[in-house]
Structure formats: structure tokens, C-alpha cells
Amino acid sequence: MTPTMRRARGFTLIELLVAISILAIVAVLGWRGLDGIIRSRAALTATMEQTRGLQLAFAQLQSDCANLAPQKLIGTRTILSAEDGRITLVRLVLTENEATRVEVVSYRVRDGMLTRRESAGTRDLAQLDAMWQAANSDIDPAASVALKSGVQRMAMRFWTTQGWVQAAGAMPAPAPAAANSAPSGLEVSMVLDGQEVPMTKSFLLGAL
DSSP states (O other), X not given: OOHHHHHTOOOOHHHHHHHHHHHHHHHHHHHHHHHHHHHHHHHHHHHHHHHHHHHHHHHHHHHHHXXXXXXXXXXXXXXXXXXXXXXXXXXXXXOTTSOOEEEEEEEEEETTEEEEEEOOOBSOHHHHHHXXXXXXXXXXXXXXXXXXXXXXXXXXXXXXTTEEEEOOEEOOOOOTTOTTOSOOEEEEEEEETTOSSOEEEEEEOOOO
């Protein structure tokens, strides 16, 4: 066979089939790897969005707890009530060049949505009683603000001198002989859709 005939020789059918098979395997492996990366990225983005939304809700709740009204300002009235799915508290309103007022703030988890509602500020304790009753009866005319969707449940605990105790209503009042026995902290745990482990945040209760 002459050199010219050797150069003119092409691939055989078997060689082409082997090459095509190798390329097909590489393409399938590459597609699976890319698909896995895309799925992981989508799941990570969704988790980050859930976490960011919950952080904003926790930040708002932290601000409300830090500005809890002093007990001496409202007498023997309840300043904070917490139970599964709801929190109601009396918040101090400090506005520049205006008299100190209080307002009722309530958080609710209903149909998977965490909402926050605040009443108008007042200095009248009788009006405060009416606003507290309206908030706990869910007849408050104030518009609610949606904070986070996809919340399955919300549970709370109080930090007391005996440690953490489950919240099941009004925050325990301080004992007459111990002014510092009132709870000084609130722990809030929320379980989001698709997650088994709750996300938990603890807050200091200010103005006690």
C-alpha cells in the first residue's frame, strides 16, 4: 500500500460507534452533574429566602420585646401574653416631642401566615383595656401586616429564675417579695413548611 493510499484511509464503522458511545456517556454524566448543581442551587436559594424572611420577623419581635411597657406604667394589667400560635404585648411608644404612650401589639400564626398588628397609641388605661380585649378576641380593626408565610406552628417559653417554662398565657407576675422574679426573657420557636427542626430565637424583655 502506497503512502497516498494510507493517508486516504478513514475511520471504520466500529471506531465511529465507539467514539459516539463515549461522547454520549460523557454528555449524560455532564448533564446529570449540571442538573444536580441547578437543583442544589434552587434548594439553597429557597432556604435562604425562608431564613431571611424569618430573620426580619424575629428582628421586629425583638424590637417589640425590648420596648415592653414597664409594669408600673399600666398597674396590674398583663403586659405580655404568649401561647401556641399567638403573642400579645403592650409596647411603649416613644416619639420625639410627644408624650409617652402605649400600644397593643399582637402576633398571630393563622393558615400558615405569621402576621403582626398594632393598635393606636394611647395614654388612657381604659382605652388600653379595650384594645387588649380586641387584640385577644381578634376583632382589632387595625390592619395586620404579613411577616412570613409557610409557618406551621409557633411556640414560646419564658425565662424565669427557675429556668425555661412553657408559655401558656399571661406572663407570670413578679412575686410580692421578689421584684426581680418576673420573667426576663422570651424564647420563640417556629417550624416552617418542609422543615422538621424549628428555628429558635431568644429575646430579652426590656422595661421590666
